[in-house]
Amino acid sequence: MRTGKLALLLSLIFGLSITILDAIMDAIFFYDGNILESIIFNVPVPELFFRILIVSICVVFGIALSFLIEKKEQYIIESEKKFRFLYENLPLPYQTLDEHCIIQEVNATWLQHLGYERNEVIGKSFSEILPDSEKSTFRTHFKEVWRDGQVYGRHIHLLKRDGTIIQASFDCSLSSLERSDEKVTHCVFRDMTERFAIEQQLKDAEMRADFLRDLMFHDLNNIHQGILLSLELLSRYELKSDATRLVMNTLEQMERASNLLLNVRKFIRVDSEKLHFKRIDILSILRDAIESAEARFPNKEVELKLVVNPGTYKVNADISLVDVFYNIFHNVIRLDNKTPVKIDIIVEKADGTGEIFVEVNHYGPGIPDEQKETLFKRFELIDNMGFGLGLTLAKRILDRHGASIEVGDRVKGNPSQGASFIIRIPTPE
The missing domain is CATH 3.30.565.10 (Histidine kinase-like ATPase, C-terminal domain)
Incomplete structure (x- = not known):
């Protein structure tokens, strides 16, 4: 708003300056240097009209320029408000760090997620919210950003204000500040604590399932082999025809069961192993x-x-x-x-x-x-x-x-x- 008013004032001053300059020139050439005479007395009507026109044009130009500048400023202000709204309401925690790992800016999601107040973190070293065991790992990742310009999916532990530790996955990129050679890193992170916990539970469950599967196959196979051996020995004795047929049918079914177990085991290997x-x-x-x-x-x-x-x-x-x-x-x-x-x-x-x-x-x-x-x-x-x-x-x-x-x-x-x-x-x- 101030810029628009300043443009109007400058346009008015510019118009008056041209008018005064014109009067000075007339005084020098026509009134023996008498400026007052050239401005007030003996001014021809066309000359007076010309001076009024110059001032009017400058005023109109100033008004138009002031209007355009004010509209532009209003657009910039609204854009900044929208950007700030998006920035503060970004669903991912966001931060910027300078080359010394000093926190320059964080959004509201970052503060809400980690439980800090803005004045507690701005200007502080990022290492202050890291467990001691993670500081060397973070320095390695930070050097990667400055060397390669960006990194994705780097896992690191963060220390919340209440003392709890979360597992986070960071994506970072390097850029220069506007109208400056100073560079900063822009980072967002995702809280992976729950996901990693679920993945670990799945791994534990798979290990237990593998153990029970191997145990089942091993024990069932041993049981089948024992039954098969008994049936084969029994088939060598002289039995009645019905008994012989029953033994042979049972022997065939047990062989099929053993073969089924073997195929299931092979199926699991083909599906899950390299x-x-x-x-x-x-x-x-x-x-x-x-x-x-x-x-x-x-x-x-x-x-x-x-x-x-x-x-x-x-x-x-x-x-x-x-x-x-x-x-x-x-x-x-x-x-x-x-x-x-x-x-x-x-x-x-x-x-x-x-x-x-x-x-x-x-x-x-x-x-x-x-x-x-x-x-x-x-x-x-x-x-x-x-x-x-x-x-x-x-x-x-x-x-x-x-x-x-x-x-x-x-x-x-x-x-x-x-x-x-x-x-x-x-x-x-």
Whole structure:
């Protein structure tokens, strides 16, 4: 407001100055230096009109300039009020520090969060609100800001006025003050105390869950193995046909339970642990898988036909890739009651992409078309035969390898003639 009035006054003075200067010039040239004569007496009407016009124009200009300046000042004042409102009501605590870590400014959220009064912190060292154990850590982070210009997500403990300590995450940037070479750091922080406490509780809960899971798998597996051993010994005795059938059915169910526990344990590992990849020959993986599957069914004869097209078949794989083929072979052998159980395996490389194709065909009961889409979904079973979890595990392992699996018919359009599993595995570059 004062600037506008000053502009009006200066405009008026400017107009009068021009008028007086004009009168002085007239006095020098026309009135022998008599200024009073040139201003008051013998002034021609056009000259008087000119002087009045000059003063009027300057006054009008001054009024207009004063109005514009006042509007500009009002806009600046309103903008400052809005900025101050936003600054004070910023949902995050904010502070500025100079190069000596002296607190220059804080907002209301900062004061409310830490419990201090403004006069207690402005001009004080920021280290005064840090626990002793955090001061060296803060100095390291502060140097980072001045070196790199900004830092994000630096964790530090802060001391509240009531003596409690909170865990905070800081984001800071460096900038110069307006019309000055002096630099300050601008920082906001988030109180992470509750979040860190919850994260620690989750870690503790995960550790307890892992312990109980391992304990459960270990103890249940031991119980199953004991029951299996007893049933196998019992099956060697001469029993009535009904008793023998009951023992064999129980033995089969216990084997399925043991296999289920094993698959669940592998499922957890694949989902939660980091896989360790190394260069492996896919043919050795297939041999290990078929040998392990055959060993589970010593009373079944398996006729295996392996067709390998010329080429090298190295892949980057985790040892869990064996479980993919083991689960396929295990289900095929278990569900096929024919003698022998016939399995055809074809291994070849795709032209152009370099992918390795492994096709497993079997001659036992196939998979109806309406069930093919749900075959690899977690915990779904096909006619209660137990296809589900093993193949879900296989699908998950292949996903982790960037590979894929699909199921079709060995004889196209005729599911009753057996199923065909096609696995595509990328080769290392």
